[in-house]
Amino acid sequence: MTRMEKSASFSRRALLQSGGALVVSIGMPMSLDTLLAVSQAHAQGAKPPLTPDQLSSYIAVNADGTVAAFFGKMDMGHGLTVAIGQMVAEELDVPFKAVKVYMGDTANSVHQGGASGSTGIQLGGKQMRMAAAEARRVLVEMAAQKLAIPADQLAVVDGVVQAKADPARKASYAELIGGRYFNVQLDWNKQYGNTLYAPGKALPKKPGEYKIVGKPIKREDIAPKVFAQEDFVTDVKVPGMVHARMIRPPVAGSVPVKVDESSIRDIPTARAIWKNGFLGVVAEKEWDAIQAMANLKVEWSQVTPPFPPQASLYDVIRKSPVRKRVVETNVGNVDEAFKSAARVIEAEYEWPFQSHASMGPACALVEIKDGFVTCYSGTQKSHFVQAGLAATLDVPLEKVRVKWMAGPGSYGRNDADDCAMDAAVIAKEIGRPVRLQYMREQGTAWDPKGPASIHRARLAFDAAGKIVAYEFTSKGFSRVDVDTNGGKPRDTLAGQTLGVTLASGDGFGVPAESYDFPNKRLAWETVAPLLDRASPLRSSHLRDPVGPQIHFASESFIDEVAAALGQDPVQFRLQYVKDARDAAVIKAATGKFGWETRPSPRRDQTGVKVNGRGIAYSQRNGTRVAAIAEVDIDRSTGKIWVKRFVVAHDCGQIINPDGLAKAIEGNVVQGISRTLWEEVKFNDKAVTTADWVSYPILDITESPEKIETVLIDHPEIAPSGAGEPSIRPLAAAIANAIFDATGVRMRRVPFSPDRVKQSMS
Amino acid sequence: MAQKFTLNVNGRDHTVDVDPDMPLLYALRNDIGLNNPHFGCGLAQCGACTVHLDGQAIRSCVTPVSAVGSGKVVTLAGLGTPEKPHPLQTAYVEEQVPQCGYCINGWIMTAAAFLRDKKKPTDAEIKTALEGLKCRCGTHMGILRAVKRASEMMG
Numbered sequence: 001m002t003r004m005e006k007s008a009s010f011s012r013r014a015l016l017q018s019g020g021a022l023v024v025s026i027g028m029p030m031s032l033d034t035l036l037a038v039s040q041a042h043a044q045g046a047k048p049p050l051t052p053d054q055l056s057s058y059i060a061v062n063a064d065g066t067v068a069a070f071f072g073k074m075d076m077g078h079g080l081t082v083a084i085g086q087m088v089a090e091e092l093d094v095p096f097k098a099v100k101v102y103m104g105d106t107a108n109s110v111h112q113g114g115a116s117g118s119t120g121i122q123l124g125g126k127q128m129r130m131a132a133a134e135a136r137r138v139l140v141e142m143a144a145q146k147l148a149i150p151a152d153q154l155a156v157v158d159g160v161v162q163a164k165a166d167p168a169r170k171a172s173y174a175e176l177i178g179g180r181y182f183n184v185q186l187d188w189n190k191q192y193g194n195t196l197y198a199p200g201k202a203l204p205k206k207p208g209e210y211k212i213v214g215k216p217i218k219r220e221d222i223a224p225k226v227f228a229q230e231d232f233v234t235d236v237k238v239p240g241m242v243h244a245r246m247i248r249p250p251v252a253g254s255v256p257v258k259v260d261e262s263s264i265r266d267i268p269t270a271r272a273i274w275k276n277g278f279l280g281v282v283a284e285k286e287w288d289a290i291q292a293m294a295n296l297k298v299e300w301s302q303v304t305p306p307f308p309p310q311a312s313l314y315d316v317i318r319k320s321p322v323r324k325r326v327v328e329t330n331v332g333n334v335d336e337a338f339k340s341a342a343r344v345i346e347a348e349y350e351w352p353f354q355s356h357a358s359m360g361p362a363c364a365l366v367e368i369k370d371g372f373v374t375c376y377s378g379t380q381k382s383h384f385v386q387a388g389l390a391a392t393l394d395v396p397l398e399k400v401r402v403k404w405m406a407g408p409g410s411y412g413r414n415d416a417d418d419c420a421m422d423a424a425v426i427a428k429e430i431g432r433p434v435r436l437q438y439m440r441e442q443g444t445a446w447d448p449k450g451p452a453s454i455h456r457a458r459l460a461f462d463a464a465g466k467i468v469a470y471e472f473t474s475k476g477f478s479r480v481d482v483d484t485n486g487g488k489p490r491d492t493l494a495g496q497t498l499g500v501t502l503a504s505g506d507g508f509g510v511p512a513e514s515y516d517f518p519n520k521r522l523a524w525e526t527v528a529p530l531l532d533r534a535s536p537l538r539s540s541h542l543r544d545p546v547g548p549q550i551h552f553a554s555e556s557f558i559d560e561v562a563a564a565l566g567q568d569p570v571q572f573r574l575q576y577v578k579d580a581r582d583a584a585v586i587k588a589a590t591g592k593f594g595w596e597t598r599p600s601p602r603r604d605q606t607g608v609k610v611n612g613r614g615i616a617y618s619q620r621n622g623t624r625v626a627a628i629a630e631v632d633i634d635r636s637t638g639k640i641w642v643k644r645f646v647v648a649h650d651c652g653q654i655i656n657p658d659g660l661a662k663a664i665e666g667n668v669v670q671g672i673s674r675t676l677w678e679e680v681k682f683n684d685k686a687v688t689t690a691d692w693v694s695y696p697i698l699d700i701t702e703s704p705e706k707i708e709t710v711l712i713d714h715p716e717i718a719p720s721g722a723g724e725p726s727i728r729p730l731a732a733a734i735a736n737a738i739f740d741a742t743g744v745r746m747r748r749v750p751f752s753p754d755r756v757k758q759s760m761s
Numbered sequence: 762m763a764q765k766f767t768l769n770v771n772g773r774d775h776t777v778d779v780d781p782d783m784p785l786l787y788a789l790r791n792d793i794g795l796n797n798p799h800f801g802c803g804l805a806q807c808g809a810c811t812v813h814l815d816g817q818a819i820r821s822c823v824t825p826v827s828a829v830g831s832g833k834v835v836t837l838a839g840l841g842t843p844e845k846p847h848p849l850q851t852a853y854v855e856e857q858v859p860q861c862g863y864c865i866n867g868w869i870m871t872a873a874a875f876l877r878d879k880k881k882p883t884d885a886e887i888k889t890a891l892e893g894l895k896c897r898c899g900t901h902m903g904i905l906r907a908v909k910r911a912s913e914m915m916g
Contacts, residue, residue, distance in 0.1 A: 076861065077859070077861040077862070077898055078860065218857055219857055222854050223854050225859055225862035226859075226862075226865060227837075227838070227841070227843055228796070228836065229838075230862075231796060232796070232799070234796075234799060234800065235790075235796035285791070286787055286791055287780060287791075357897060358897055359799075359801055359809060359861060359864050359895065359896070359897045359898070360799055360863050406861060406862070407861070407863070408799070408801070408809075409861035409863060409898045410861070439803065440803055440804060440806075662857060662860075662903065665899070665900075665902050666898050668899070669899030669901050670897070670898070692802060692804075692806040692895055697895065697897065699893065700888055700891045700894065700901050701888045703901040704902070
């Protein structure tokens with residue numbers, strides 16, 4: 001009699017409470033293939049509680065032996081689903097195709113922080129790997145008892161545990177536990193979010209044993225998209241649903257003082273939803289909701305236009321009082337070193353507000369039924385949205401389910417979380433399920449923005465020409481003026497328009513590099529937002545939050561120093577980086593590019609069309625990237641074409657080289673776009689970049705000829721992130737290439753043709 | 762005032778009772794139940810809503826239902842199926858093009874109309890044919906590889 005069978009005689013309660021490593025809870029022998037089945041099992045008490053310390057919260061084996069992996073993060077398009085599936089299949093010794101990864105549904109996953117900080121593999125995958133390893137250990141022990149063979153004499157092949165000496169003596173995962181849940185306690189670190197970690201007793205495999213990790217397995221979610229068979233969040237419909245649209249003020253900061261519903265009386269079923277500063281419309285038909293939005297007559301409060309002239313933005317930042325200053329690196333005595341310096345080089349750089357400008361504006365559907373809230377959202381952070389909805393609607397957390405569905409691309413805190421909260425407010429008000437989709441201008445002009453900033457760098461030499469001190473200080477709007485998620489009403493437009501108490505956060509960052517200068521200070525300073533409530537210029541996370549800003553400045557400055565010394569930019573960097581992996585990515589990139597050692601700028605070009613190359617490098621939470629841009633410049637028009645990029649990338653262990661290369665490629669194109677074109681513009685009243693004409697991105701006709709990647713694999717080093725690190729050094733690489741070609745230093749992004757032309761005149 | 766229109770979509774007739782000024786996109790998505798064309802901008806700037814009308818790639822977000830008449834509408838779902846894929850769909854899967862995939866309609870439907878009329882286009886001709894379409898995830902390189910691959914499959 002196996003332990004599993006024995007445990008069946010226990011009462012369910014005793015079983016669930018026992019928590020022994022080999023106790024398996026008894027559930028309905030159901031397929032876990034649908035979320036409905038999972039929630040049913042949960043409701044029936046057949047599943048241990050959905051807590052981080054339960055193995056069943058991460059891994060389940062279906063009756064047919066296939067594996068369900070429940071993941072509290074989600075795939076925003078980089079193929080994370082595949083990578084997590086590979087890690088789980090590897091540790092469980094099941095075929096890759098036997099694993100299905102369920103993502104970002106609060107009904108069946110624990111709070112692992114959502115898509116955040118490129119931690120999908122680094123932290124989320126680490127947990128899934130440990131859970132899968134523990135599941136395998138438990139299954140092998142169960143088989144050991146069933147087969148009466150010691151565990152160390154068993155092997156697992158494709159989900160079948162078999163005697164090494166006699167493969168005919170075997171027990172499959174399906175036989176051992178299929179259709180029932182593990183009831184195995186894990187050693188949880190009591191943290192939620194990205195840092196959640198709950199290993200079992202098992203150790204994961206050694207890299208030498210890998211069969212699935214490291215392989216370029218393809219994504220399976222592409223075909224359904226290409227054949228129009230997959231629903232996006234925008235496609236969800238539920239019975240009784242109405243359509244909603246929001247109305248934003250013409251002058252930021254103003255609120256409705258009079259709403260004339262007679263103005264939409266002719267539009268079938270249309271009505272306005274107005275509470276304090278919150279104003280939306282609903283109708284049975286989507287087109288009618290859009291008409292109501294366009295036609296509703298609203299009188300807005302008179303307010304002083306809140307924004308300074310755009311041209312003065314960087315001066316405003318310069319002159320604003322520092323709200324918070326943090327010195328993150330302080331080596332030696334920087335002030336003394338500058339006082340006694342024989343020579344100082346300094347420069348200042350500027351980066352504008354930028355928009356997520358996701359491919360479609362946000363959409364959410366909220367249904368409140370029998371006191372239970374269900375929300376379909378394209379959010380990156382379902383568990384935070386669950387908390388935000390609970391607070392916004394004043395219901396207990398366990399009465400809210402947020403189900404993530406693929407939405408129109410997301411690169412941080414875009415408009416998705418705001419949309420979920422707005423939809424919830426309306427759903428509560430009208431007592432019907434509400435599908436809310438924003439309009440284009442609401443997605444581009446009203447999303448939380450990547451913060452604008454200025455960056456000062458200076459470097460001191462002694463009389464002998466030796467570098468003695470380096471100081472780098474960023475000053476800008478906060479990366480968390482509103483938080484990175486909609487977990488609290490104060491961080492959402494719904495909360496802010498309804499009048500909750502505000503609490504703008506402070507955060508920025510410093511360069512991540514290993515330059516070894518004897519005295520070194522890296523610091524950041526934040527300033528208050530231009531408008532504190534419901535602002536279209538509220539700032540938060542946009543892909544590699546503040547990374548592109550900071551490293552545009554820091555890596556441009558390093559190039560300026562190399563040029564001032566007449567040194568080759570690569571040789572100069574290699575002389576000062578002290579981290580061996582940093583040096584290795586720089587060398588890998590230069591090797592692939594065919595870098596010719598010489599100082600910048602090149603001085604051999606006289607025509608209208610000139611060409612140059614530039615390098616930049618950076619670290620990001622363990623990952624190292626070196627990028628080299630080759631640019632063509634038309635001096636008569638100022639038009640820049642980034643013809644070629646070479647990116648060398650070291651993120652430790654590579655889980656899927658194909659997914660990694662594509663993640664880098666997307667980062668490069670988006671990074672070129674943000675460097676050459678993107679700038680949120682505003683007048684005194686409002687953000688004026690509201691569509692693809694006013695907020696252009698890199699067109700396909702401007703694509704590089706080639707993007708080449710060098711993937712450095714370190715199977716022995718735990719994987720770090722790859723979703724964002726490669727966008728970090730791109731702007732500096734382009735700026736350095738422009739300098740190489742022209743001798744002109746671009747210190748303000750974007751490098752639009754008019755600005756480039758002006759800089760060269 | 763709502764009016765009745767009969768729209769031929771993916772080879773089938775559908776009668777809808779809608780505002781004549783309503784863009785075709787909403788009829789396809791809400792009245793006919795085809796989710797594949799997406800709302801991206803409503804301004805004909807991005808392409809996410811692209812369908813074919815009598816073989817031409819059009820932006821359904823700005824095309825009034827009343828302008829469709831008896832024209833034949835084909836959406837991405839009507840272009841091909843997993844069993845009988847259009848070469849562009851095959852190439853998109855093989856090249857693993859999309860990230861979020863929300864923009865797919867614009868690229869595939871525009872490229873399908875282009876490749877039908879233009880055999881063996883050069884790289885520059887492909888780029889020009891796709892000018893103005895948006896992909897925010899930055900999958901430009903994959904899109905170009907896939908269209909090139911499809912053009913080779915189409916001979």
